[in-house]
Amino acid sequence: MNDKHDKLIDKKGIRLDGRKADELRPLKLQVGVLPNADGSAYIEHGKNKILAAAFGPREMHPKHLALADRMVLRCRYHMAPFSVQERKSPAPSRREVELSKVIRESLEPALFLELYPRTGVDVFIEVLQADGGTRCASITAAALAIADAGVPMRDLVVACAAGKVDDTVVLDLHDAEDKLGAADVPVAYMPALNAITLLQMDGILTPDEFQQAVDMAMGGCKKIYEMQKEALKTKYMVVKDVEESEVEE
């Protein structure tokens, strides 16, 4: 880690992009953006631009991967070669393999896997532009895509990170804060069930700071959760409007 950087937070407690410590970046959520997918979602979280698509429940391919007693959830987190400053090779990196696994494990608790034996749901996540916190934004979008596909869920999964920057615990780190900050704590959460489904951390935090970061991240999750629900409703409001206008004709 590089310790010799300019201050990431000024004397008034304002961050490089003008946010306060507990403020989220601007978010935009859209559902049903890909016609060929059973469900899809698009998220803009700060400068992150991420597409997620869900297919299924459908027959597993290859077939031998199907399980007799439950559904199989598969996730693929992938970054586009042009999503970062230096071109990223399109081949899956070790980081992407790990993130695919933790994203899958963050979504599984929301699904009724045992109700759909022998089937599979595939979730594909493409990061078109990355700006820190892609795994969190990916989870938020992926949960929406699964819901949009009509797969029953215990709750939406929503994710947000907190971290430590210049000795302050802050919400929703952007790229520079992620790279130069002291710690990063991504959290995925199901608010209705009060269940944490993803928790990672790197950096160094005292036990109190760690607790503070987890609490702050959960607070951020709850705000994004409202936007998620709004995005789902908006899609069906549009459908309803179209149907009504057709009836009038």
Next chain:
Amino acid sequence: MSSLITKVRLKQISQHIEKGKRLDERGLHEHRPITIEEGIIEKAEGSARIYLGKTEVLVGVKVETGEPFPDTPNDGVQTVNAELVPLASPNFEPGPPDENSIELARIVDRGLRESHAIDTEKLCIEAGKKVFVVFIDVYVLNHDGNLIDASALAALAALMNTKIPNYEVKDGELKIKQGYTQLPMKSRPITVTVGKINNQLVIDPQYEEEQVMDSRISIAVNEKGNICAVQKGGSGYFTPQQILEASKLAQAKAAELRKKLNW
């Protein structure tokens, strides 16, 4: 991961844990016996083998010279790789690393990296051109659960007995001299994994217990008791209260291990 354990057995394990008991008579928050042997591979610059109950992990450290990363021209490089070799379990297959071994390697790597275990600044030979690269290879030899804690402990033990050759730089050329120096270290992180089985938090789950485990959380703790890496795994969840309990438990167990191992 497929298992060869009957449903009856799994139910028995789960019911035992609900009552605060375990099949091997351990307490819920008790590690299995730990034995560490150091320096067992002469050809490696550092090595250690750990026995955690019946789980057995060998870590070898090789030190070579290479180029630094462009964004850290003055730092040596640390890389961790994990191999779940097929002789360690009927469920391991030969082939390129799967997501389980990649995750294992990345958890071990993060614990060491984020706590600054290796003093990478002291591994710079020529800024921006040549540095020491520390290859930490985790070799799982027998899988009986809790590979994360076993691998992290073995990796640290191996680093602690890693020697790098003495050298001098003459006209931009690296010249190896006689003798060795200890690999410079700054911190000794200990990773403790807390499993959740039937809503109870358990330490050091063995293989059979892992088959009924909802989820796990691995927490790396440094000497000061600060947290330097966390990873939740498994298809279940934790409540915020359980996270708090798990983090306290991990700190207490890490301190206990540190005392026992004299680290």
